[in-house]
Amino acid sequence: MLKVKDLNIRYGGIHAVRGISFEVSEGEIVAMIGANGAGKSSTLRAICGLVKPEKGSSINFLGKDLTSAETNQIVRQGITMVPEGRRVFPDLTVRENLILGSYFRKDPQGIKEDMDWVYEIFPRLKERREQLAGTLSGGEQQMLALGRALMSRPKLLMMDEPSLGLAPILVKEIFEILKDIHKQGVTMLLIEQNARMALQLAHYGYVLETGSIILEGTGEELAISEMVKKAYLGE
Amino acid sequence: MNFQLFLQNLANGISLGSLYALIAIGYTMVYGILRFINFAHGEIIMLATYFVYFGILIFSMPWWLAFIFSIILTSLLGMGIEKVAYKPLRDSPRISILISAIGVSFLIQNLSLVIFGGRPKAFCQPSIFTKMVTFGNVKITSITFITPIIAGILLYFVTYLVNNTKTGMAMRATAKDFDTAKLMGIDIDKIISLTFTLGSALAAVGGIMWGLRYPQIHPFIGTMPGLKCFIAAVVGGIGNIPGAVLGGFMLGIMEIMLVAFLPGLTGYRDAFAFVLLIIILLVRPTGILGEKIAEKV
Known part of the structure; x- marks a missing residue:
């Protein structure tokens, strides 16, 4: 459904996202985890056109190239994002x-x-x-x-840190709701610092560090990987 | 002063105030969305009066057609100024766009001086606007009561548009947060363009009525009403439409009353607006209906 290839994002001299490639298939929940500044938000912002990626990057959604499309056009294609900090x-x-x-x-x-x-x-x-x-x-x-x-009525719902600043009980509630929404046929790409919740929910996950994907796998695989356990689950 | 004279002055004040309100809305709407003062707004007012003048002189239009011609041309001009002078600076520091606005203002003023000449021209005076009308024992010219009626209709229309339509919602959303507005599928370029067009159309109506009131036009007539309406917008709370209307009426009524009650101060009539501005900035910097400051994020 969504294919991102060789995505590079620079802000001035900072190389925030360094040539990452990943896919989201229809009907899946994909999670991207990683610390602050790993490039997760930039990736989502590039997909919905709020940040312009470097030349050579490619963002393809349902067969259409959206790499240099305007945000309001991208939204019309069926991609929507819940921005970080809610921004109602x-x-x-x-x-x-x-x-x-x-x-x-x-x-x-x-x-x-x-x-x-x-x-x-x-x-x-x-x-x-x-x-x-x-x-x-x-x-x-x-x-x-x-x-x-x-x-x-999005085909792909992207969420930037849905759990940020919420009480644990509310985080649980929100994730339950996400599960329900997914059951009704909405594909999701979410980024989270709350790796435990995200990996429980996700079918597939990517781990980002300083702008590169350093690990990927199914939610379960990632949850039991030593590296993720140590760095993101605090075990 | 007797009661009759007071009513006469009040009518006059309301009329002037409604004119100020119309023009002040243009300042406040642009500020609401782009956070800068469009200093070229006064020149828009001036050009609107010249468009009427030339519509009649060159194209021999009847006055009403010249008015419509002027409103349309002025709106397009406002839209054009935004495209050329402000849009390329949208991601620059706010001070750049402000300086650009001042530049546009000087450019239009001086260009007008070159093209139209500095000698004042006579604005058309259709008899329908100059008739004396008597209400009880209050005698006023018809423009005095036509102005607030037209202004009222337009103010109602703008308020309705902003508060009750989807486009208005998009305007308020864009004013708050460009990125999130874009995520809603809003084409913010269109919304900003519309804001300038609308503000300029209102300024054109204000300018035409200004011309009917003070029927001598020259390339600098926009400056004083422009400044005063900017003050009206600040006094009411910049960024807030009801505030601009309130500020406009306050300024208009107080100005007329000052002259009526204290004829000795007539010469200070224009200075009064600035005194009011200073007082408001000292006492209530956000203006009377200024934006709420505390906001949950």
Whole structure:
């Protein structure tokens, strides 16, 4: 579904991502783990066009080359991202945030159905639909950011650190919900520092370190690998 | 001063205030999205009056057609200025774009001086706007009450657009966070372009009504209303549309009342706006309806 080849990203003199290649197949959950600054966020940002990769990089989605496409076009192809730190629009209401998630869609009926679907997954959002998003708690904002992403009816959902800054109980809840959403046919690429949760959920995983993939394998393989255990699971 | 005179001045103040409000919205909308003061806004006002002048003079348009012609041309001009002078600087430090705005302002002013000449020209005065109208025992010219009516309709339209439409939502989202707005599939270039077009259209209407009120136009007429409306936007809370409207009305009414109650200070009429600005900046730097500062992230 998504094929990334030889992705290189530079910010000024910093070579943040060094020629990584990876794939996400339809129906999978793929996790990318690694420490701060390993290049995970940059990778996601490049896929959705917020960062321009170096020449020679290739990002292909469902047979289309998206390497130099604009973000708003990429989103229309069915890729959506829940950005790090949630980034809900604080002075818009919950409902308005969700509507913006479906901004480019032209099927009012489908939008309405998806809105109901999101409210079903997150009843708390329904209760608070007319509240300003900035007044929600961190967990609720994460739910809103996720719901907003679902409103675009994505084929590929990318999540940047969904567990960041959330209480452990909420992290569990969010991951349960991700599992449910996946069951309904959404392919996922998520990056996480919380390696344990991510690897439990993922079918396949990549370990990033200073801009390179140093290890890959199924979620289970990675979870039992000595290297991952030592570096990311603290065992 | 008797009550009748007070009402007359109040009507006059509301009229001037609604004009300020129209122009101030352009400043505040652009600031809301791009975080800089579009100093070329005053020149947009000036050009709108010249477009009317030439529409009538060269193309022999009837006044109403010249007004529409001017509004369309001014909107396109506002859009063009953004494309040429601001868009290439979008990722530069904010000070660059501000300096670019000041440059555009000087460029337009001086270019106008060369092309149109410095001698003031007479703005058209259709009789429908100059009639005296009597309400009870208050006598005012018709432009005095037509201005707030037109301004009111346009203000309602803009507020509705921003608060109740998907495009308005996209504008508010873009104002908050470019990247996340893009992730929603919003074409932020289009939204920014639209903001300039809309702000310029309102400025054109403001400029035309300014011309009807003070029917002498020259290449520098945009400066003072431009500055005052910038002040109105800051006083109301820059970035906030209701704030710009409030600031505009406050400034207009206070200005007229100052002249009416203290005729000795008439010469300080323009200075008053700046005094108000200084006071607001000292007492409430974010303006009366300024943006909330505390925000959960």
